[in-house]
Amino acid sequence: MTVRTWLVLLIVMLGAFPACKKNGVRVPTDPLSRAYDVEQDWNDPQGQIPLNFQQAQGKRIFYDKCVWCHADATPAGPSNRSNLTPPPPLMNDGAALNGLSDDFMQNIITLGGSAMGKSAMMPPWGRTLTQEEIRAVISYARAVAQPPYQPPPRPGPQYSAK
Amino acid sequence: MPAEDMGKVTSRMRFLFALSSVVFVALLAISPVKDLRREWKIYKRDYERFAQTRPDTKRLLADYHPGIDQIWIPEMNVVDRCTTCHQGLMQPSLADASVPQPFRSHPPIPHHVKDWGCVVCHRGQGPATEVAEAHETTLAWEQPILPTRYIQGACGSCHRNALAETPKLNRGRELLVEFNCVGCHRLQGITRPEMLAPDLTSIGTKVTREWLYKWLKEPRTILDDAGNTLVNGVETEEEPRMPKFRLNEPELRGLSAYLSSLRSQPVAPYKFDPRVVAAWEKKPDLVDEGEVRFRQMFCTTCHALAVTRAGETKLIGGDIGPELTKVGSKVNPDWLVAWLRDPQGYLPQAQMPRYQWSDEDLYKVTHYITARLTDSDLLTNVPKLERVKPEEVQLGRRLFLEKGCAGCHALQGVTAQKDFGPDLSGLGAKNISQLEFGESKIPRALVAYIQAKVTEPVSVNPAARMPQYHLKPADLEALTTALLAMAGNPSASGMDRLVVSRGEAAFHPAGAFGELYERYKCYICHRFNGFGSDLAPDLSFEGSRADRQWIINFLKNPQTLRPTLIFRMPQFNIPDREAAIIADYISMVLQSPDVNLASVDRKEFTPQLVSMGKQLYEVKYQCQSCHTIGSSGGYVGPNLSNAGNWMTPAWIEAWLRNPQGLAPGTIEPRRTFTDDEVKSLAAYLSTLRQATARSEATKGAGQ
Numbered sequence: 001m002t003v004r005t006w007l008v009l010l011i012v013m014l015g016a017f018p019a020c021k022k023n024g025v026r027v028p029t030d031p032l033s034r035a036y037d038v039e040q041d042w043n044d045p046q047g048q049i050p051l052n053f054q055q056a057q058g059k060r061i062f063y064d065k066c067v068w069c070h071a072d073a074t075p076a077g078p079s080n081r082s083n084l085t086p087p088p089p090l091m092n093d094g095a096a097l098n099g100l101s102d103d104f105m106q107n108i109i110t111l112g113g114s115a116m117g118k119s120a121m122m123p124p125w126g127r128t129l130t131q132e133e134i135r136a137v138i139s140y141a142r143a144v145a146q147p148p149y150q151p152p153p154r155p156g157p158q159y160s161a162k
Numbered sequence: 163m164p165a166e167d168m169g170k171v172t173s174r175m176r177f178l179f180a181l182s183s184v185v186f187v188a189l190l191a192i193s194p195v196k197d198l199r200r201e202w203k204i205y206k207r208d209y210e211r212f213a214q215t216r217p218d219t220k221r222l223l224a225d226y227h228p229g230i231d232q233i234w235i236p237e238m239n240v241v242d243r244c245t246t247c248h249q250g251l252m253q254p255s256l257a258d259a260s261v262p263q264p265f266r267s268h269p270p271i272p273h274h275v276k277d278w279g280c281v282v283c284h285r286g287q288g289p290a291t292e293v294a295e296a297h298e299t300t301l302a303w304e305q306p307i308l309p310t311r312y313i314q315g316a317c318g319s320c321h322r323n324a325l326a327e328t329p330k331l332n333r334g335r336e337l338l339v340e341f342n343c344v345g346c347h348r349l350q351g352i353t354r355p356e357m358l359a360p361d362l363t364s365i366g367t368k369v370t371r372e373w374l375y376k377w378l379k380e381p382r383t384i385l386d387d388a389g390n391t392l393v394n395g396v397e398t399e400e401e402p403r404m405p406k407f408r409l410n411e412p413e414l415r416g417l418s419a420y421l422s423s424l425r426s427q428p429v430a431p432y433k434f435d436p437r438v439v440a441a442w443e444k445k446p447d448l449v450d451e452g453e454v455r456f457r458q459m460f461c462t463t464c465h466a467l468a469v470t471r472a473g474e475t476k477l478i479g480g481d482i483g484p485e486l487t488k489v490g491s492k493v494n495p496d497w498l499v500a501w502l503r504d505p506q507g508y509l510p511q512a513q514m515p516r517y518q519w520s521d522e523d524l525y526k527v528t529h530y531i532t533a534r535l536t537d538s539d540l541l542t543n544v545p546k547l548e549r550v551k552p553e554e555v556q557l558g559r560r561l562f563l564e565k566g567c568a569g570c571h572a573l574q575g576v577t578a579q580k581d582f583g584p585d586l587s588g589l590g591a592k593n594i595s596q597l598e599f600g601e602s603k604i605p606r607a608l609v610a611y612i613q614a615k616v617t618e619p620v621s622v623n624p625a626a627r628m629p630q631y632h633l634k635p636a637d638l639e640a641l642t643t644a645l646l647a648m649a650g651n652p653s654a655s656g657m658d659r660l661v662v663s664r665g666e667a668a669f670h671p672a673g674a675f676g677e678l679y680e681r682y683k684c685y686i687c688h689r690f691n692g693f694g695s696d697l698a699p700d701l702s703f704e705g706s707r708a709d710r711q712w713i714i715n716f717l718k719n720p721q722t723l724r725p726t727l728i729f730r731m732p733q734f735n736i737p738d739r740e741a742a743i744i745a746d747y748i749s750m751v752l753q754s755p756d757v758n759l760a761s762v763d764r765k766e767f768t769p770q771l772v773s774m775g776k777q778l779y780e781v782k783y784q785c786q787s788c789h790t791i792g793s794s795g796g797y798v799g800p801n802l803s804n805a806g807n808w809m810t811p812a813w814i815e816a817w818l819r820n821p822q823g824l825a826p827g828t829i830e831p832r833r834t835f836t837d838d839e840v841k842s843l844a845a846y847l848s849t850l851r852q853a854t855a856r857s858e859a860t861k862g863a864g865q
Contacts, residue, residue, distance in 0.1 A: 065829055
């Protein structure tokens with residue numbers, strides 16, 4: 001064995017080391033496979049919006065309590081929306097809802113329309129739904145809004161109380 | 163090398179030693195370098211850099227820790243290192259979709275990650291520190307991560323009861339029951355009911371051999387080329403309950419011969435009152451009159467019929483009983499009369515109520531069914547079947563057991579084939595190595611395995627005995643989710659105490675009411691103290707809500723004022739005596755503890771109160787947005803035009819104070835009325851009466 005053979009062997013061994021690096025395996029990227037809820041939804045006819053747990057709960061509450069007036073059709077058939085003046089906004093009406101802050105939405109759902117200077121036909125839900133559930137409904141409305149909802153920019157450093 | 167040179171250190175060797183030492187040191191150095199470049203450390207550094215770009219850097223870095231993070235919950239065997247890379251998981255400020263993964267915070271869920279860890283819900287490998295090992299299946303790690311799409315399956319491995327938050331899982335469990343999976347398989351949380359499919363002990367008296375042949379070859383509900391589910395050629399939402407077994411010609415002949423020979427309870431033709439027969443026999447409108455009666459009795463509450471309107475044929479009606487469009491070509495007319503008079507006489511577990519038939523109605527309706535609900539082409543593709551041969555019957559009897567028919571169908575003298583198929587109670591927790599993929603090309607993953615097995619059993623195992631089902635994509639997903647939930651007993655010891663069991667108490671009252679309750683099968687549609695079904699209003703507290711006389715009127719002549727709702731209460735022809743028994747029982751027993759009927763006296767309702775209530779109703783609270791009085795108002799809540807005759811004042815007051823206290827699922831929100839407002843509204847609503855109250859009734863709706 002000559003020095004040269006040793007050298008060559010060593011260099012080959014060193015060269016083999018990069019092969020030990022592991023390649024990470026990609027997790028499937030289909031957004032719907034990562035959604036909690038992909039069931040049929042009138043507010044998202046194309047079925048493209050992946051909903052997370054909170055938004056899915058909002059959707060469930062919407063179809064239970066809100067759909068009767070905030071949609072043009074209901075699980076029981078016709079909607080009550082046409083009976084009301086002024087007509088309540090549709091759930092996915094981004095043009096009407098995107099401008100309202102989360103706090104305003106939380107308040108009008110909790111306290112009802114008359115408390116916020118809007119139609120008294122919107123009843124208060126604060127004693128029927130929990131604050132958590134109302135937050136879920138708002139997050140759902142934000143998820144399905146057309147045009148899409150853009151959250152307001154965060155002001156300065158935040159020290160969340162949570 | 164010459165011998166004299168041994169032990170002599172040459173310069174060349176010195177050089178060699180020096181070189182190999184250098185190489186050795188270099189090799190040793192590789193290990194720490196490699197360690198520095200570990201996958202998780204790269205994520206750690208990336209996170210540190212990412213945190214610098216956030217407005218709340220200080221807070222993010224305060225929670226940062228350069229080593230491996232883990233959530234350790236010894237009593238649940240949880241060692242989850244996921245937070246090593248998913249570092250922003252518990253940072254509320256990283257919730258935006260703009261935050262790159264794996265740093266985004268977890269969307270709000272009822273269980274906090276700190277208390278439960280990650281693997282409990284997501285599966286995968288908690289202790290792993292590499293992306294592939296944590297998420298995917300590798301040789302050493304067997305449990306891949308559960309796609310979020312199916313994550314409700316993980317909810318179900320602890321929550322055995324139906325949660326509102328997991329609709330997909332609940333639907334899947336419903337489907338497992340609906341398709342009678344428990345007929346052949348052992349399934350967690352689903353017990354075998356008394357009857358899964360019709361008892362076939364006397365099937366030979368009901369249908370012909372030809373019909374049986376056709377049914378076995380191609381059950382009524384099929385899937386067409388475009389993937390639509392069809393019942394008798396009409397598109398439907400319903401999935402087939404009787405699946406298609408892959409039977410060949412001799413098998414079809416054998417089974418149809420055997421089944422048609424089963425006639426242990428012969429049917430005696432019913433003797434109609436000769437006066438009825440004489441009066442109706444020759445009438446040209448006998449069949450039309452029968453159809454009118456059929457509709458009036460609300461048979462379609464439970465049974466569907468194909469109806470053609472404006473050129474479009476649709477199935478209309480309920481799915482509690484079988485679809486009846488062609489039943490006239492199926493059943494023996496004598497059997498039909500016997501069945502309608504006493505369904506439980508033929509099938510003790512039948513859900514069909516025992517109607518009070520007059521001979522006249524029975525004559526008209528059976529003639530309508532056998533004359534109109536027919537199809538002359540029904541048996542066109544059935545070959546000429548000769549007389550039943552003894553060897554065919556022999557073969558049929560053998561096949562009945564070999565094909566697992568006795569898994570679902572009861573037959574006198576044949577023991578039920580429980581556990582005919584594999585035990586599925588632990589399927590959701592199976593590792594890939596425990597699944598039989600055979601020669602198939604299915605991706606090696608549990609979800610893919612379950613879906614292939616359910617959609618095309620022969621694709622996994624060509625000799626599969628499992629019949630063919632036709633599932634819509636959404637149902638397939640729900641069923642998969644429910645099967646994934648069957649993860650056996652939770653393995654981690656601490657989780658035993660977390661399992662929420664399913665509880666359901668049967669409500670079967672005794673006495674005269676109990677008899678009528680069983681006869682009219684009230685619980686097939688209504689719910690009583692948690693037992694029954696949700697098709698019709700819950701009657702647990704009906705005695706507190708409805709006036710006794712109103713109940714009697716409703717039972718005698720059920721009607722609705724609301725055309726927008728599907729009204730389903732059948733006309734049972736209940737005699738006065740029975741209506742009184744039912745109304746008495748309801749008013750005395752089905753009471754809510756929150757409603758004290760004696761607490762409110764109608765005499766307190768002064769005209770001032772009434773007019774104030776009207777003001778509140780119309781102006782302050784605008785109740786008309788959801789309720790109708792007379793001809794105006796919304797139709798979310800019940801019509802209140804007859805509220806005074808319908809509801810007790812005590813109920814109205816209790817309801818206004820807290821609707822959810824009386825009916826937890828009701829849509830009406832709980833308000834903050836003052837006591838005076840409650841009194842005034844109750845006073846106003848109690849004055850709302852309709853002159854023709856006897857025949858008009860309103861019912862809670864929208865549920």
